[in-house]
Structure formats: structure tokens, C-alpha cells
Amino acid sequence: MAAAASLLGLPSVILMPKDAPKTKVELTKAWGAEVVTFDRFTESREELGAKLREERGATLIKPYDDPLIMAGQGTLAAEAVRTCAAEGWTPDIFISPCGGGGLIAGCSTSVRALSPDTAVYSAEPAGFDDTARSLAANKRLANDPAARSICDALLAPEPGELTFAVNSERLTGGLCVTDDEAMTAMAVAFKYLKLVVEPGGAVALAAAITGKVDCKGKNVLVVCSGGNADAEIYAEALKRPLPF
The missing domain is CATH 3.40.50.1100 (Rossmann fold)
Structure with a gap:
């Protein structure tokens, strides 16, 4: 997603679990994306995504249910x-x-x-x-x-x-x-x-x-x-x- 946004000249914010592999986080940032982390076991990704969409006027792209x-x-x-x-x-x-x-x-x-x-x-x-x-x-x-x-x-x-x-x-x-x-x-x-x-x-x-x-x-x-x-x-x- 970060790569696609970069190629299109668009900013991107990637919501990623805190326990994601370091290499995944680093490569995502290398494409120019902002990475926002959360605790997958205590926080709701869906709620956080909806909040970010509202705060930033962004388009929310779900990871699978779309x-x-x-x-x-x-x-x-x-x-x-x-x-x-x-x-x-x-x-x-x-x-x-x-x-x-x-x-x-x-x-x-x-x-x-x-x-x-x-x-x-x-x-x-x-x-x-x-x-x-x-x-x-x-x-x-x-x-x-x-x-x-x-x-x-x-x-x-x-x-x-x-x-x-x-x-x-x-x-x-x-x-x-x-x-x-x-x-x-x-x-x-x-x-x-x-x-x-x-x-x-x-x-x-x-x-x-x-x-x-x-x-x-x-x-x-x-x-x-x-x-x-x-x-x-x-x-x-x-x-x-x-x-x-």
C-alpha cells in the first residue's frame, strides 16, 4: 500500500501492529509512509482506522474485508x-x-x-x-x-x-x-x-x-x-x- 501511494504521489498512513517485524516497518517507511502502531491484543484496528480517517479526511483501505x-x-x-x-x-x-x-x-x-x-x-x-x-x-x-x-x-x-x-x-x-x-x-x-x-x-x-x-x-x-x-x-x- 505504501509503495502504491508513493508511485501515485499520494501520502499514506499505515496502521500496523506494534509487534510487526522491524523489517516490515522500516521498508514501509522507506516508501514514504507514516506508520501508526497499535496493540493488536488490546486495541481495535477498526476503531483506530475509522478515527484516523475522520481526523485526516483520508480514504480508509481495509486489509481484507473489501x-x-x-x-x-x-x-x-x-x-x-x-x-x-x-x-x-x-x-x-x-x-x-x-x-x-x-x-x-x-x-x-x-x-x-x-x-x-x-x-x-x-x-x-x-x-x-x-x-x-x-x-x-x-x-x-x-x-x-x-x-x-x-x-x-x-x-x-x-x-x-x-x-x-x-x-x-x-x-x-x-x-x-x-x-x-x-x-x-x-x-x-x-x-x-x-x-x-x-x-x-x-x-x-x-x-x-x-x-x-x-x-x-x-x-x-x-x-x-x-x-x-x-x-x-x-x-x-x-x-x-x-x-x-
């Missing part, structure tokens, strides 16, 4: 599925990280349109598997306020209202991984794929390599999103023993 955000993120899956088709194969399974549900909502819409027989799963960190639990209950469920995870990008308190309406119709199911499994997936991505992935961005890969869904003999399309990991966390991830 049709245009979902549509934009869905282009990722559209491009990926079309690339697969151009190479002569079709994904049997599609897995994407999920926080508030915007990315997987957009992606599931694209996958269903272009490859209707592909099974589509969300992947979430343990303790923040609200989409998986909500899908099973057929209603939105919140996470335990005491829950914690290293996957800082996926710690939404509950599924978005708009995103869940989409995901409840289009997802095959929801998968859940531990922080340790996410960290191991970061190491796998680095060694075998030469990718730098943050913990939250690695949960879909973690779900695939730990067998949260049966991937044997199948074409699996996994989204690895985000590389905002501080050096200390990344170094710790690379110490993990690889599963293969």
Missing part, C-alpha cells in the same frame, strides 16, 4: 492457474495462507472460475484457525484473545464478514499448522525453492509438506506470500531440521 482487495488478490491465483494450464497441467489442490480471509477469498473465486475441479483450502496457524473452525460450524467464530503465534501476518481476531461469505461457498476446507511447522516450511522454501518466506507466508507450504491434506500423487499449487521476517526469526528457522 471486494476490491479480494478481487486484486485473486489475480494471483488467476495468473498461477493459467500458467499451469500453459504448461499442460491442472492443480488438484490449491492451498493459500489465510488471516482475515481476503487472499483466499479472491484466490478461491479465481480457482473456481478457471479450474472448478480443484480442491481449495485455507491454511492458518494454530490458535488462529478461525476460518477453518468457522467453515466447520457454518458461522463466523472468533479466536481466543489469549492465543499467540509467530505468524504475525495472519492474526486476525475472526474471519471478515465479506470474506467469510465468499469462503463459506468456495472453500473445500481449512487446514491448520503449528508455529514449528511454519518455521520448518521456511527452511524448506529456502533450501529447495530459494525463497525467503515469512512465517505466515509459509503456512500453506507447511500444510502441504506435513500432510494436513493428502498430496501424494497430486498436483498441488501452494501460495507462499510475504518475506517480512526479521533476521533473528529467519536465522532460527534455518536451524530447523528438514523433513526430507
